[in-house]
Amino acid sequence: MYIHQHTCISPQQTNGLIQLEEISISADGKLLAKEPVLEGVPPAMLRRMSKAVRMGIGTGLPLLKNNVADGIIIGTANGGMEDCIIFLNQIVDYEEGLLAPAAFVQSTPNAIAGQLSLITKNRGYNATHVHNGLAFENALLDAQMLISGHSHKSYLVGGVDEISSYNYNIDCLAGWYSKIKTNKHLYTDKTPATIAGEGAAMFIVNGSPVNALAQIKAVSLFHSTDPGTVVGRFKDFIAEWAPVADNTIFLSGENGDLRQTPLYESCEEVFGSAIPVARFKHVTGEYPTASSFALWLACYALKEQNLPPHFYKNEHNLSQVDRIIIYNQYQGMQHSFIFVTQ
Amino acid sequence: MGRIVVTGIGIITAIGEVLSEHRTALMNGKSGIGKAHFLRSKYIEKQPLGEIKMATAALAEKLNVTNASATRTDLIAFYAVQQAIADACLSEAVLSDAATALVGASTVGGMCLTDEMYADANLPDQSASPYLQSYSNSANTLFLQQQLGIGGIVNTFNTACSSSANAIMYGARLIKNGLAKKVIAGGVDSLSKYTINGFNALMILSDKPCRPFDAGRKGLNLGEGAAFLVLEKEEDAAGKNIYAAVTGYGNSNDAFHASATSADGEGPFLCMQRALEVAGLKPGDIDFINAHGTATENNDETESVAMLRLFEKVPAFASTKSYTGHTLGAAGAVEAVYSILGLQNQEIYPSLNFEEPIASTMQVPVRKYKKTHLRHVMSNSFGFGGNCTSLVFSKI
Incomplete structure (x- = not known):
């Protein structure tokens, strides 16, 4: 399987002009992704999107504009979890009263692959893998199997996750993240926790070695x-x-x-x-x-x-x-x- | 390469705890939808639900699980998986082999603990609940992996209500591509405050037992369940009881709306068409369709439109959601099991609560149990986000 194009949104300058010599410093144990301005997304749609969905669109859409993809395959552990916690909070805070459905609809992790297909009218193969730390690897395997024997087919495959209040608080409580650790001393400060991060990286893959990256x-x-x-x-x-x-x-x-x-x-x-x-x-x-x-x-x-x-x-x-x-x-x-x- | 066959089945829903109970209920038109006893939600007074007739603690005891972080979702999944593994006679050595894969699916995951998760996510200074590792969509698959010591590829799908149909498709493709020899594939969802409030906000819950494909349908009933299949190559299954072959699978996106299907049913049409292509079948070869048939205004009409577009003569069809309710991430696997049961026993189970067809499509589901000849059965699953998947099972 060959990679032909890619995009990346991360806490560093990796979108558009790439600059990796000087790196951004973490704050409060977090490295937040630098988001580009999204083009080609209707404002009403944009307003309702969580950061994970925005990063997914921000990396996926430019690739789908330049390529005809036979399908969209996303790996994300938490997908629309920011919306999930919004809806969850409404349920508890309003004691199961009358709620607006917007956050519920956006809360499913398949929102990224779904929105990408909706915006580009891509009716091809569409899958969302959510197997936590192996969600992206399963997305790659999925693409590899689709391409095997069909080398002319191209797929958008990507991994996306955000720091949401949901996963961050829970993972802190579980002892995975430290609020005082920094990325400057990440490898020398030997404690049983790390810092939280987020980002999105997407790839156009197919079975052709011609001009592949x-x-x-x-x-x-x-x-x-x-x-x-x-x-x-x-x-x-x-x-x-x-x-x-x-x-x-x-x-x-x-x-x-x-x-x-x-x-x-x-x-x-x-x-x-x-x-x-x-x-x-x-x-x-x-x-x-x-x-x-x-x-x-x-x-x-x-x-x-x-x-x-x-x-x-x-x-x-x-x-x-x-x-x-x-x-x-x-x-x-x-x-x-x-x-x-x- | 030989066919990919089903050699083990495990299932638990509102209509049964073992496979034979499901068949009895389906043959007799006996629904499991009614008042919920175990779920805590103010909607249990208003909404009929397809609840599994066992308390979470009873499930844990029956399964001998003492792990305090196990959720109802985890336990239901484990219950079904254990049946499937015993049915296919998979030994511990086989389970831990690098060529044995597990593919799960869920939309709710650990969110069945709506109140506990609220506290853990919003009030991090209070003492944590035992469920910190249990909330994610993949938590139930990780739980199964740990319980069973699965050695090969493990994955979890979440494509909303088509999740477990995709898990079965992915499992079949892992075998086809030589990435696994045996696959346990299926899905699970339990009833939760989260989904009841979500579907209630969308105003697509019916306060009466659901009526798939009926002109007067008022929406869906939520249900819970888990179903898993054991898949392997026919040549590796010598001496085993073989239920059916997995011959086709098709996946598409409707690319129309986050929570509704397009009027021309393009996504459903495409996934059914692709499943036939993979199976090498013509539309006329399909003898029965286990429809997605949620009984919402939108689904049943657009699914009918898609069937009318693809099939010169629409095959016999029915929706078993009138028995189990909509089990969301488990629905694809639950309905795969019911499709396989029909094939194996050469019979069709009726749709319940149907009276009058939808005026624009005039499609009438099967209303009476009957014995018949079935060669190929299609099972449809469509979800939010436009995700559509169809599976084809064939008689051995």
């Missing part, structure tokens, strides 16, 4: 809380897909949560010291579909043939980038490997 060679996903199982699966993945480690970056989802760091480190050790390690959660924060940003960053590294120094975990002498292996995991339970090449 990158190839997704393999996607693997599984659940485990056992570090031995994770490393075993990683070794199997490397042996099957990426036995050659020349000109390769290991892009790690390390997020500063000391409970999860050993998982990332044990996968790094599979390569010994032979391979440069890059990290990205200090520019995005943590969110369930952060791997969609990692895939976008992999495409960027392949194009630029490097990444700005702050991404690298250690000294490296990389002069050429041909391959990127992404390992990301969510809440110590959901793991994925994505292998991307020129």
